Amino acid sequence: MQLKGILPALVTPFDSKGAVNLEVLADILEHQLKAGVTGFVPMGTTGEYYALTNEERRLVMSTVREVVGDRGTLITGANGTCTREVIEQIKQAQDCGYSNILLAPPYYSIPTQEELIGHYQAILDAIPDINVILYNYPVRTNVEVGYSVLEALADHPRVVAIKESSGNLLRAIEIGENYKGRVQLSCGSDDQALDFFLWGATSWISAPANCFTGMVCDFYNRISSGDILGAQDVMRALFPVMAMMEAGKFIQKVKYGCELAGFNVGPGRMPLQPLTEEEKTAFRKVYEASQG
Template structure:
């Protein structure tokens, strides 16, 4: 089974002042992440605004990340849509772009039952037999949970390798880590619970804040894996105020503003998302500067 380990930034998609995808900045961001010691890269997720990109843009984003990263990191492409047919097309597109791992959430808007969701994932696995699937549980965005009946049905499939758990429910993460150990790997998708996730069996963190906090977050992971739990806890504690600001709303816009503060001109989010207000920027910048000391 392909192993998910370490810090895997859920990459933003940079836009220039005219709103076009800025592939040069994306390449620079990827290179920066790799130099900080990340172990994987995840383009076209929620933070990457995949829903707001054209297919041509998605292909070029994947190509840019793959070209810059080479074999230096595990690559997982978001592949999502509103129906099974569309998701299969996105998975095939990822495969044709050289990706062997995809991150797949439940279809939005359709609100499938658990039985239908199981069928959805099985259809993807059958249609594209040379790609591994990382399940993505993010019910606040999809209004559907990847429930235990779905995990039960897929736990023995050798290409269902992990779940990014973003429900914000630590008890559920603990149960997944215990019940499906050795079958479905647990990846942290709740940024403010990362230490707890690792303590309860997660081996990776697919992490949006790593776009602009890669040094701190990689340091946290290195301290944790070396057995320095106090050091890891101290880093997490120092990040809590900023994480709390991120989770209070306008998450994507704040991650992109964080990138700007870190020196990467990634632009603003595409509509319908609106830019941060001056007051929102001031509050975020205050927490960012406090963290950096």
Template sequence: MKMQGILPALVTPFDKSGHVDGATLASIVEYQLNAGVSGFVALGSTGEYYALDDAERRLVMRTVKEVANGKGTLIANCNGASTREVIAQVRQAIECGFTNILLAPPFYALPSQEELIGHYQAVLDAFADINVILYNYPIRTNVEVGTSVLEAFRHHPRVVGIKESSGNLLRAIEIGENFKGDYQLSCGSDDQALDFFLWGATSWICGPANCFPDQVVAFQRAFAAGDIQGAQAVMRSLFPVLASMEQGKFIQKVKYGCELAGFNSGNARLPLLPLSEAEKAEFRAIFEASQR
């Protein structure tokens, strides 16, 4: 299983009644495929997985699977508050055709590093046919996927990578240097993407790719071709909009970006509130400047 290129962390569109909008999701997936992305991450943080029920999660995964039709790597985020819940989510993902699983630490329980190792091992023991991508996002889980966890699974054939979303570039450097060849490193801090690739990342699991896939694909292709200045130029044009997203209301801004790109993905679900008209105007100006 190769984690390469741009892997959009898909939004979950909602229609005017608040239901999952499979048709709009299919259009977004097709749009990104045409732009040249390498695969998709369904039900991630950007996809509001925490706000969906199981029937909605199945609809999302089956839509992505059907539209992608073997044209890229598919990854399902299967997080939960307990090991039992995570195992149930993984089983559901497998039933929908996903065998690459993104796993953050269980939230709220605050497991120790030893307990986190046991959690991941229990999931691996429950399924013989999955690949696991560790997901370090301590701002969401309040638990870091620490060095001891990375050491524990560095030679496990089915623990294939890590999405690093701590915002701490030193973590990416440490993984790229100390665990080179053991984990495929994926950028999960959008405003640090160029730095990640310089330190060995092979992919970017990218929420903003929902609304400007052409630019992020152009960045990755320039870097892969050895055109560092070209990659830097793309990132320079994107940095204001990425910085705006990182400053707050990330999901709402990605969804509004989808609207600006021609895909009405609806509002985020409560407790997240829609952008105000002033916030929309400010973001629209930054977004449109990034397209020039």
């Protein structure tokens, strides 16, 4: 499996009553496909996976599968608090037509590195027909997918990549250099995307691609064709808005960005609270500036 291009880490739209809005989701998918994305990743952090019921997760995954078909690579998150729950979530994802799974460490239990290796190995043994993309996001899980884990899994034929979201650029550089040809590097730190690609990343699982689809795809087209200065110009325009996203209320700001882009995706689910009017004004200012 070759992981390339821009794969939006999809938001989950909600309607005025708080239900999942599948019509808006389908519109977003078509818009992003026309802009040039290469695939999609529902059921991640930006998709508020943790706040959805199992039935809602199934609805979202099935809708994405149905709308996209064979027009893009599909990867879904299937995370949980323990190995048993993760295996159950992966089986549900398989029922919805997914074979590529994005797996963060189980949260709350805080496994050791040896236990994390055992966790991933148990999943690979229990479900032999999936590809795994490791997901390192320690600010959310309080556990790093450490080098000992990478070393243990790097040559497994179904461990294909790592989405690196630690914010530690040195880690991304080391992975790109030391695991080249063994584990593909996917950018998960949006404000470091230029650096990631310079150091060997081939894909960007991108939350900003929800609301800056054209610009993010333009960046990828430029960097992949060798136009580094052109790619830098795109990132220079995007950086202020991405920095504001990273400063707090990330999901709410991505969703508000979708609203500004013309898609009514609704607010985040509790415990997330809506942006204040002051926060909206500040975000809208940098959003509009990014559009030139």
